[in-house]
Amino acid sequence: MDTRDLIARIKNRDISRRDLLQGMSAAGLAVVMTPAMSRIAKAAAADQATYFTWGGYDVPEFVPTYVTKHGEPPNFATFGGSEEALTKMLAGYVVDVAHPCNQAIPRWIATGLFQPLDTSRLSNWPDIMPELINLEGNVVDGKPYMAPTDWGRTSITYRTDLVDLQGQEESWGMLWDERYKGRLGMLASGGDSWWCGAIYAGVDFKDIASEEGFKKVAAIMRKQRPLIRTYTDDTTSLEQALASGELVAAMTWDSSAVVLKGEGVPVTFANPKEGALTWVCGAMMHKDAPKPDKAYDIIDALLSPEAGKWLIGENGYGHSNTKSFELFSDDELTALGLSSNPADILSAGKFQIPQTQEFETAMNKEFEQIKAGF
Amino acid sequence: MSDTVSIAVRPAGPGRSWRSRLRALYLRSEALRGYTLLSPTLVVMAFAMVAPFTILVAMSFWTQTGFDIDTTLTLRNYQEAADAPVYRALLIRSLWISGTCAVLTVLFSYPMAYYVAFHVHRRKLVWIILMTLPFWTSYLLRVFSWKVILGYNGAINSGLKSLGLIEQPLEFLLYSPTAIVITLAHAWAAFAILPIYVSLEKIDRSLLEAAADLGDGPVARFLRVTLPLSLPGVIAASLLIFIPTVGDYITPTLVGGPDGIMIANLIQVQFGRVNDWPMGATLAILMMIVVGLISVTYIWLSRKAIERIA
Numbered sequence: 019m020d021t022r023d024l025i026a027r028i029k030n031r032d033i034s035r036r037d038l039l040q041g042m043s044a045a046g047l048a049v050v051m052t053p054a055m056s057r058i059a060k061a062a063a064a065d066q067a068t069y070f071t072w073g074g075y076d077v078p079e080f081v082p083t084y085v086t087k088h089g090e091p092p093n094f095a096t097f098g099g100s101e102e103a104l105t106k107m108l109a110g111y112v113v114d115v116a117h118p119c120n121q122a123i124p125r126w127i128a129t130g131l132f133q134p135l136d137t138s139r140l141s142n143w144p145d146i147m148p149e150l151i152n153l154e155g156n157v158v159d160g161k162p163y164m165a166p167t168d169w170g171r172t173s174i175t176y177r178t179d180l181v182d183l184q185g186q187e188e189s190w191g192m193l194w195d196e197r198y199k200g201r202l203g204m205l206a207s208g209g210d211s212w213w214c215g216a217i218y219a220g221v222d223f224k225d226i227a228s229e230e231g232f233k234k235v236a237a238i239m240r241k242q243r244p245l246i247r248t249y250t251d252d253t254t255s256l257e258q259a260l261a262s263g264e265l266v267a268a269m270t271w272d273s274s275a276v277v278l279k280g281e282g283v284p285v286t287f288a289n290p291k292e293g294a295l296t297w298v299c300g301a302m303m304h305k306d307a308p309k310p311d312k313a314y315d316i317i318d319a320l321l322s323p324e325a326g327k328w329l330i331g332e333n334g335y336g337h338s339n340t341k342s343f344e345l346f347s348d349d350e351l352t353a354l355g356l357s358s359n360p361a362d363i364l365s366a367g368k369f370q371i372p373q374t375q376e377f378e379t380a381m382n383k384e385f386e387q388i389k390a391g392f
Numbered sequence: 393m394s395d396t397v398s399i400a401v402r403p404a405g406p407g408r409s410w411r412s413r414l415r416a417l418y419l420r421s422e423a424l425r426g427y428t429l430l431s432p433t434l435v436v437m438a439f440a441m442v443a444p445f446t447i448l449v450a451m452s453f454w455t456q457t458g459f460d461i462d463t464t465l466t467l468r469n470y471q472e473a474a475d476a477p478v479y480r481a482l483l484i485r486s487l488w489i490s491g492t493c494a495v496l497t498v499l500f501s502y503p504m505a506y507y508v509a510f511h512v513h514r515r516k517l518v519w520i521i522l523m524t525l526p527f528w529t530s531y532l533l534r535v536f537s538w539k540v541i542l543g544y545n546g547a548i549n550s551g552l553k554s555l556g557l558i559e560q561p562l563e564f565l566l567y568s569p570t571a572i573v574i575t576l577a578h579a580w581a582a583f584a585i586l587p588i589y590v591s592l593e594k595i596d597r598s599l600l601e602a603a604a605d606l607g608d609g610p611v612a613r614f615l616r617v618t619l620p621l622s623l624p625g626v627i628a629a630s631l632l633i634f635i636p637t638v639g640d641y642i643t644p645t646l647v648g649g650p651d652g653i654m655i656a657n658l659i660q661v662q663f664g665r666v667n668d669w670p671m672g673a674t675l676a677i678l679m680m681i682v683v684g685l686i687s688v689t690y691i692w693l694s695r696k697a698i699e700r701i702a
Contacts, residue, residue: 101665108459129459200563207665248567248649264544264561375458375667382666390653392478 067114067312068093070103072299074253074273075117075168079328084312084319092316098251099207101378107131112306114313118164119299121209121370124155125378126302127163133305134161139314142321145339149361150298155372164300166338167320168329169360171287171294171367172210175260175275176267178284188288190218192267194238199245203256203268206249208385210295213370214269215239217292223368227377232384239388249389260285273333276354287334287355296367300338336360451673461670469674479658479675483682486654489569490637493576494630500577501584501629506618509592520589524582531579535646538575542566542647567649575647576637584629591625592618620701627694631687638683655679 069081069092076094078085085091095113097103100122107116108129118126126132137143143165150166151157174192181192193202193214205211212235216226219238225231247265250256257274259265261283268274275287288294301317303310319325326342329335334354337343343351348358357363373381418424427434453465473479508519526534541547542565549561565571595618603613641656648654655675662672 099665101667105664105667209665243650246650247563259544262543262545264563379456379458379667382661383668386658386661386666387476387478389650390478390482390658391650392476392481 066090066092067307067309067316068095069115069117069316070095070097070107070111070113071117072096072100073098073251077328079332080325081316081319082324082328083322084315087315087319088312092312099209101207101209101382104129107304112308113304114307114309115301115303115316117167117299118302119209119297119370120153120156120164121297121372123153123164124372125375127155127158128375131305132163132302133307134158134163135165135303135317136314137162137165140165140318140321142318142323142339145323145341146321147338147340147360149364150300150338153298164302165317165321166298166300167325168300168335168337169296169298169364170272170335171296171363172205172214172269172271173290173294174267174288175256175270175278175285176288177260177263178286180263180266187291190214190290190292192288192290193269194218194242194245195267196245198266200247201264201266202242202245202247203259203265204242204246204249205253205256205269206251206389208382211249211269212239212381212385213295213368215242217290217295217368220292223371226371227373232381236384236388239385243388243391272335272355276332276334289355293366293368296364296369298338298364330354330356336363448673448676451670452677454670456668456670459667469671470678472671473674473678479655479678482653482655482658483679485569486638486656486679487682487686489572489652489654490576490634490640493573493580493637494634496573497577497580497584497633498588498626498630501581502588502626505585505589505592505625509589509595520586523585526578527582532642534579535575535643538571538578539566539647542571542574566647567652569648569652571647571649572643572652572654575643576633576640579643580633580637583632587628587632588622588625591622591628595621620698623694623698623701627691631690635683635687639679 066088069076071080071094073096076096078091081091092114097106100118103116103118104122104126107113108131116132146166150169151162153164153166156162156164174188174190176192181198183192192198193204195202213223213226215235215238216223216231219234221231221234226235248255248259253270253274256265256268256270257278260268260274260278261281270287272287275285278285301320303313303317307313321339323337323339323341323345326337326339327345329337330342330346330351331354334356336356340360343356343358343360346354346358351358418428451461452469453467455462455464455466455468504523508516508523512519539546543549544561544563544566546566548565549558552558553561599617599621600613603617608616638654639656639659641654641660644652644654644657648657656679659672659675659679662668662675666672
């Protein structure tokens with residue numbers, strides 16, 4: 019039955035019950051079919067490569083040249099922690115490009131799931147800061163596995179109107195401050211929290227896997243547990259809680275502070291006197307990447323100054339391409355907590371040191387128990 | 393049937409007697425025919441349930457070493473699960489949360505089911521559909537909406553604040569075991585309403601009239617006739633809620649906070665960032681055993697109770 023015909027007949031009240039039911043069931047069928055139809059329409063995305071990345075990086079702005087070249091962004095899949103990502107891939111999840119950080123590189127390579135990069139296929143490679151390429155364990159037989167893309171810090175975002183520093187310097191102690199019991203937030207992943215605990219406990223990263231260092235960090239994390247309102251990997255919920263005043267301080271990455279400042283919330287990203295945790299993350303290519311050519315397009319896009327512009331301007335993270343920093347004035351960079359000479363910030367922070375898988379398992383097991391209250 | 397005929401006229405031979413005997417056996421045995429009819433389901437069950445379960449059991453006796461799994465059989469994981477207090481405490485907390493949630497859900501759902509069964513006479517189906525309406529949205533969305541209601545600046549807190557009843561938002565509402573119980577009780581309500589409604593609907597109304605004729609008031613009539621006869625629905629409803637909620641991990645992740653972590657959260661991280669699959673399998677099996685034992689005891693006790701009432 020023609021729709022227009024049906025509507026006309028409803029208007030003229032010239033319609034039998036059977037006709038109406040027929041029309042309704044057609045409409046019902048259309049509603050049921052809609053998801054199937056849109057899935058067919060979306061099938062084109064199967065032509066794109068898959069980028070497995072941290073939540074928040076899954077935006078077209080981070081892969082600008084890929085979008086211009088192929089007309090649409092790659093498929094994004096996200097994770098909340100790189101350990102979780104690795105177990106997922108070990109269980110058989112195949113992606114084209116993944117997004118680990120410096121501390122994970124040797125272990126990721128050891129799984130045999132990744133292939134070294136052919137840097138001649140990356141047009142932006144000559145502009146990449148060499149100190150970011152020569153990270154511990156990254157270059158094997160002269161070939162790098164991870165193309166560094168972004169770097170940043172894990173520190174404390176706090177409400178300047180609600181936290182009273184009492185004339186003291188900013189310190190990791192803010193997240194252990196009894197005065198703010200129940201109003202502090204932490205990242206749930208040990209990959210950040212445990213290392214920051216080590217900085218506060220005064221454990222040198224070289225000794226983090228030693229029995230004494232392990233016990234010291236565990237003790238300090240246990241001490242902190244009653245003060246914490248929530249442990250989460252979801253930075254958005256930490257940002258919302260900081261904005262509403264539910265939390266006065268939380269462990270975050272650079273971008274949370276930049277996002278909140280942009281919304282007019284009085285926050286600042288602390289520069290703790292003990293040193294912030296510094297990390298470098300990048301792109302690794304799966305050994306069975308289904309679309310290797312497009313995988314190189316993703317990596318090249320991540321390294322482009324256009325990606326750096328988004329990373330620096332919108333998030334306050336550092337980029338690996340020196341040309342990205344030339345897009346900003348010194349004042350703009352200082353306001354974001356960055357510098358025109360990125361090496362300064364990198365050398366001032368505390369760099370994570372790659373650990374064995376046994377340490378990762380033991381540490382995560384212990385941290386899960388601490389979070390559960392034991 | 394032409395098939396039968398062709399077999400009947402076929403000349404005798406070794407193949408024929410074997411096949412016809414099999415056929416006769418098949419036609420004679422009701423059980424065999426039943427299993428054949430069930431076979432597609434049985435195959436699915438074997439692949440989708442028995443096989444994963446066998447892997448889980450086997451894995452719980454293995455150990456994780458780095459990225460690899462050592463397949464020497466050992467009870468080490470069970471030993472560790474028994475020794476570390478965290479596992480026992482979280483299991484007890486999960487059972488406690490789910491038990492409370494099952495009781496509360498049944499208590500709140502019973503009047504609703506009762507109303508539809510006894511006081512709604514026209515368009516009962518519409519009422520039932522309206523009651524299940526919240527279930528048309530995703531489970532995740534329902535949990536998030538509770539986060540909005542219970543949150544620091546949520547509906548309850550801002551309501552109480554604007555009424556001038558509180559100065560500071562109530563913080564215990566969100567990120568606590570209470571929040572989990574509230575969220576689960578709402579999310580699983582349909583699973584309580586439907587079985588209770590069915591068992592109430594089945595009650596023979598003449599029994600109620602008889603009770604009234606013999607001098608029972610409304611309360612006595614409810615306690616002596618309606619409630620005992622609807623107990624099967626109540627028992628089914630409480631088990632339907634208790635068993636799956638013990639293993640829930642989304643709700644505690646979103647609204648539970650540090651004090652609301654449940655055993656399933658710990659199982660999930662074993663398969664995720666802790667990367668100790670055998671330990672995760674062990675915990676899953678222990679949880680299954682405990683939940684199984686509790687359910688069997690509960691069914692046995694309630695059967696005894698029904699026998700005594702009857």
